[in-house]
Amino acid sequence: MAQKKPADLKGPQAGSAGRNTLSFVFLPATAPGEGLGHLARALSLASQATSRGRVFVDPDALRSRPELSSILRSLPARKRYDSLEAFPPDSVPVLDMRRTPSDLAAELAERFPLCGIDEGGPERTRFAFLIDTLPGRGNRDAANLQALPCEPPSARRPARPTGTASFSRVLISFGGEDRAGLGRTLVEALLQARLFSPRRMTVVEGPLSRPGDWPEKVRIVRGCRSLGELVGEYDLLFTHFGIGAYEAVLAGVSVVLVNPSGYHRALARREGFPEIGVSVPRLGRLRRLLSRPGSLEAAADAIRERTAARPALESVLAGLSGRGRHLCPVCGSPPGPALARFPAKTYFRCPACAVIWLSFWGAPRVYHDAYFFEEYRAQYGRTYLEDFLAIKQSGRERLRLIFRFLRPRPGGGIRPGKPRLLDAGAAYGPFLAAAAEHGCEAEGIELNSAAARYVRTVLKIPCRTGDFATARVTPEIRGAGGEPRVRFTPNSYDIITMWYILEHFDDPAGVLSKVNRLLKPGGVFALATPSAAGVSFLKNKRRFCAASPDDHATVWTPRGARSVLARFGFSVRAVRSTGHHPERFWKRLRGGIPAAVVGFFSRLLCLGDTFELYAVKT
Ligand SMILES: [Zn+2]
Known part of the structure; x- marks a missing residue:
């Protein structure tokens, strides 16, 4: 009902109350040529106390690169998995593989929601949650959010004197592997061109790079896992495009890139890093950059900002x-490409049954007694109780339709005279009031205890406090935890109604089966729900999804609902397109046409933003 959830739209927040207990499994890229950055990041993320994270590296990759095993063994065994089968059911794989192979993504996606970091493979659009830390090449689909690849340092380094003398301490680091030998090439070139004396240079030798002789007086650092701790002591970093470049910029250190490939260079340019070529450093270009140290600082400042x-x-x-x-x-189908992504949520549409569903990653929502007052008023400008009479009036119209479809069947037990009606999600009971006046033996179930009490005490209509989804159908006095359970009897209702409730259930399949079991044969199931076939959705899917409340787990279309209900044992008798808003139509189309005419076509073409559906249990 409520449309605005600003707190959730901000996305996941660090340090927010109730840190998650998700069981992340980090899968880093480990193929030859991928460097050690992904593995180092996985080890670091898994070691953090705040995450229940573990690391998985494909055993085949370890066999072909035994040098990785020793690095992986630095992590305690309880922080690793040795096979995909070992992942527990509540795992969330975090794939940091640059291009996740399709077969691996498909295998994991059947069991888990996939989270991707800088995913650039063909399965990117199907990931449940995407985080980009580096710019992608080309126009790939937007991620859920962009993050910094590393924690920014707590304090910036102090400003240093300007002029060429400002680069008195130079750091050179080309990752854990440096297969192309860029570090050595660069050091030799810098010395030959007399750009820096050996004393001013420090080289980080990665654990997998070939050890060798470095020119005399050049300082060598070994066993450094993160540049972030080291780089702040230097004035200039030479590296390739990657996490290290960001670590330097965030620490207030100027950066010059030499890239191992055109791909790295394209990314570097896209992000605005100064660079001096691919494989071979272009010294003329470097001289020009060094002669204007202010430009290097400005580039770093711009990226940081x-x-x-x-x-x-x-x-x-x-x-x-x-x-x-x-x-x-x-229906349990895996998703097609995501419909829309936001910092706290992703929307998918089922290729099999057309239902749109929400993959929600933000803070869980708690219903509270103020819901009907504050949030309803925020959206509609009046409280739910103030709307009571209008809703009750629309209830009378709905009941007329329901009674038209309610047909006694031989042996079905339908009581057209005084039918038994259950309204799930009864709220303050305006529909129940209309149903009681209409001659129904009406009762409700409502999650909100204040609303349920209002129905019982003021309207004098039975209404249980509880969740229809978890309420037991078969008689049971106490639940597993000893809490009282709401009980329902199969084949006991003539009519079950859900006005703007179906979309709230996490397990709509379970709810539809339950409705079917509770209804007598020939009984009527009537519902209303937002429409993904209305003008707002058709006009702008992304804006529709952005505005769809975070507690709406699904969004339906009349056509999709019709076929899904058939699978759950219902025959749909009528669909009414409702919620017509001429002002929401395309401006170009509305220009000069009276709202009443636009409204007429909206009804004719079923372009309402909500719909009602009336079905009979077959
Ligand atoms: Zn489906």
């Missing part, structure tokens, strides 16, 4: 809560 608003990757993961649903909640 542009990325300043992004949260760090670790904080994003720590702030993810709930568990993003990865399969269609109606």
Whole structure:
């Protein structure tokens, strides 16, 4: 009902109350040529106390690169998995593989919601949650959010004197592997061109790079896992495009890139890093850059400012809560490409049954007694109780339709004279009031205890406090935890209604089966729900999804609902397109046409933003 949830739209927040307990499994890229950055990041994320994270590396990759095993063994065994089968059912795989192989993605996606970091493979669009820390090449689909690849340092280094003398301490680091030998090539070139004396240079030798002789007086650092701790002591970093470049910029250190490939260079240019060529450093270009140290600082400042608003990757993961649903909640199909992504949620449409579902990664929502007052008023400008009479009036119209479809069947037990009606999600009971006046033996079930009490005490209509989804159908006095359970009897109702409730259920399939079991044969199931076939959706899917409340787990179309209901044992007798808003139509189309005419066509073409559906149990 309520349309605005500003707190959730901000996305996962670091340090927010109730840090998540998601069981992340980090799968880093480990193929030859991928460097050690992904593995180092996985080890670091899994070691953090805030995450129940573990690392998985494909055993085949370890066999072909035994040098990785020793690095992986630095992590305690309880922080690793040795096979995909070992992942527990509540795992959330975090794939940091650059291009996840399709077969691996498909295998994992059947069991878990997939979270991707900088995913650039063909399965990107199907990931339940996408975080980009580096710019992608080409126009790939937007991620759920952009994050910094590393934590920004707590304090910036102090400003230093300007002029060429400002680069008195130079750091050179080309990752853990440096297969192309860029570090050595660069050091030799810098010395030959007399750009820096050997004393001013420090080289970080990665654990997998070929050890060798470095020119005398050049300082060598070994066993450094993160540049972030080291780089702040230097004035200039030479590296290739990657996490290290960001670590330097965030620490206030100037950066010059030499890239191992055109791909790295394209990314570097896109993000605005100064660079001096691919494989071979172009010294003329470097001289020009060094002669204007202010330009290097300005480039670093610009990158830092542009990325300043992004949260760090670790904080994003720590702030993810709930568990993003990865399969269609109606039929269990894996998703097609995502419909829309936001910092706290992703929308998918089921290719099999057309239901749109929400994969929610933000803070879980709690209903409270103020819901009907504050949030309803925020959206509609009046409280739910103030609307009571209008809703009751629309209830009378709905009841006329329901009674038209309610047909006694031989042996079915339908009582057209005084039918038994259950309204699930009864709220303050306006529909129940109309049903009672219409001669029904009406009762409700409502999650909100204040609303349920109002129905019982003021309207004098039976109404249980509880959740229809978890209420037991078969008689049972106490639930497993000893809490009282709401009980229902199969084949006991002539009519079951759900006005704007179906979309709230996490398990609509379970709810539809339950409705079917509770209804007598020939009984009527009537519902109303937002429409993904109305003008608002057709006009702008992304805006529709952005405005769809975070507690709406599904969005339906009349056509999709019709076929799904058939599978659950219903025959749909009528669909009414409702919620017509001429002012929401395309401006170009509305120009000069009276609202009444637009409204007429909206009704004719069923372009309402909500719909009602009336079905009979077959
Ligand atoms: Zn489906």
